Amino acid sequence: MLLRARTILPLNTPAVEDGAVRVEGTRIMEVGKRADLAAHSGEEIIELGESVLLPGLINAHCHLEYSTLRHAIAPPNSFTEWVQRINSIKRQLGPEDILTAISRGFAEAQRYGTTSICSMVAFPDLLPQLPSPELRTWWFYEMIDVRHRVTSEEVVAGALTFFNQQKDPLTQFGLNPHAPYTASLLLYRLAHACASQNGMLLTSHVAESIEETEMFAGACGALHDFLEGLGRPMHDCGLDTPFGWLWRNSAVGPDWILAHLNDLHPSDFSLLETLGKERLPHVVHCPASHAYFRHPPFAFTKLSGLGLNICVGTDSLASADSLSLLSELRMLQTNEPGLSPEDLLATVTLAPARALRQEGQLGCVSPGALADLIAIPLDGCAEKNAQQAAEACVGYKGWIPWMMVNGKIIVT
Ligand SMILES: [Zn+2]
Numbered sequence: 545m546l547l548r549a550r551t552i553l554p555l556n557t558p559a560v561e562d563g564a565v566r567v568e569g570t571r572i573m574e575v576g577k578r579a580d581l582a583a584h585s586g587e588e589i590i591e592l593g594e595s596v597l598l599p600g601l602i603n604a605h606c607h608l609e610y611s612t613l614r615h616a617i618a619p620p621n622s623f624t625e626w627v628q629r630i631n632s633i634k635r636q637l638g639p640e641d642i643l644t645a646i647s648r649g650f651a652e653a654q655r656y657g658t659t660s661i662c663s664m665v666a667f668p669d670l671l672p673q674l675p676s677p678e679l680r681t682w683w684f685y686e687m688i689d690v691r692h693r694v695t696s697e698e699v700v701a702g703a704l705t706f707f708n709q710q711k712d713p714l715t716q717f718g719l720n721p722h723a724p725y726t727a728s729l730l731l732y733r734l735a736h737a738c739a740s741q742n743g744m745l746l747t748s749h750v751a752e753s754i755e756e757t758e759m760f761a762g763a764c765g766a767l768h769d770f771l772e773g774l775g776r777p778m779h780d781c782g783l784d785t786p787f788g789w790l791w792r793n794s795a796v797g798p799d800w801i802l803a804h805l806n807d808l809h810p811s812d813f814s815l816l817e818t819l820g821k822e823r824l825p826h827v828v829h830c831p832a833s834h835a836y837f838r839h840p841p842f843a844f845t846k847l848s849g850l851g852l853n854i855c856v857g858t859d860s861l862a863s864a865d866s867l868s869l870l871s872e873l874r875m876l877q878t879n880e881p882g883l884s885p886e887d888l889l890a891t892v893t894l895a896p897a898r899a900l901r902q903e904g905q906l907g908c909v910s911p912g913a914l915a916d917l918i919a920i921p922l923d924g925c926a927e928k929n930a931q932q933a934a935e936a937c938v939g940y941k942g943w944i945p946w947m948m949v950n951g952k953i954i955v956t
Contacts, residue, residue, distance in 0.1 A: 549592040550922055551930060572909060602900070606649070606860055610649075624755055656867060659918065660679065660682075678954050682900065689726075724760065750787050802828070803828045893906075920936065
């Protein structure tokens with residue numbers, strides 16, 4: 545199949561004007577100028593016209609299970625208040641509500657150009673009831689032991705059941721020890737051991753709020769008091785920052801995908817500086833959720849200067865207005881005006897592909913890569929150059945009119 549478009553934006557190589565992409569099966573075979581890629585005899589040709597053809601977007605952090613909770617919780621006065629609120633809402637949700645939420649979340653993500661999605665999953669038992677997803681999906685099994693300490697056997701058995709339940713070419717699994725305030729060091733280490741054995745990815749929420757830092761660094765604050773009230777052992781409080789605590793105890797390590805890192809302290813930056821490029825974790829920043837909670841400013845420039853691979857995600861609809869990654873990029877652009885449109889697009893393509901160990905496979909348009917592609921219209925701007933084409937993509941607010949996942953056209 546030959547796809548032709550006004551501009552191809554591979555992101556890992558320069559843009560191609562009047563370009564064409566050859567797809568065979570699930571893979572991209574060739575990328576070049578329309579004039580240089582002649583159609584084979586009988587080959588299907590898809591003319592995308594005045595469009596930019598670019599890699600499908602990758603959402604590195606969300607919770608599809610909360611996709612029916614848009615505007616359900618007004619911006620809270622504190623992060624702890626929100627945690628209490630969502631816990632009480634979660635207790636009222638039945639299996640049908642969760643399944644509906646997941647389907648709606650998938651549909652919304654797809655409409656806005658997401659072809660790969662990383663979703664945390666708090667109700668893994670329901671996954672077998674879902675139809676095979678049309679989007680490439682990483683389910684991260686949420687692990688929490690704040691109320692009851694689990695044994696290693698329980699964790700490994702739970703995780704293995706989870707991994708073995710679906711064999712779908714577009715579905716993969718990872719582990720998500722939830723956060724340092726809800727998962728013990730033991731649970732983090734068990735997750736790490738289990739993931740290493742099974743070649744799984746690991747992710748966690750770290751340094752999301754000021755209250756999390758207060759709890760770990762100062763043994764005080766609303767989150768501390770709330771969790772102490774639940775009976776959580778608090779001997780890990782008053783010793784270090786959340787990131788410092790996890791890293792120095794080998795609970796998280798290189799290659800982990802850390803969501804948020806919103807409230808980092810000078811000691812955290814010093815620690816990151818000592819790690820060296822090969823030992824750094826990946827980071828997911830969620831601009832809309834960040835603004836909703838009014839977290840301290842995200843240290844984009846500092847973290848990227850230290851060499852951290854920064855991805856952008858949406859978080860859930862319980863703290864963001866939409867599952868549009870392009871909308872997240874526009875928010876990031878407002879806070880980081882120095883980033884070029886290509887830099888912005890890289891945070892939802894090249895960067896998450898690297899974090900998911902899919903470099904060269906996803907998030908780019910290259911020979912050999914998986915054929916996950918989207919087209920964005922260049923309405924009324926036939927004379928735009930490559931830079932302006934990238935700008936037009938970031939600025940695009942509509943639904944995506946054309947999408948291919950794994951070589952199959954699913955939106956047209
Ligand atoms: Zn999250």
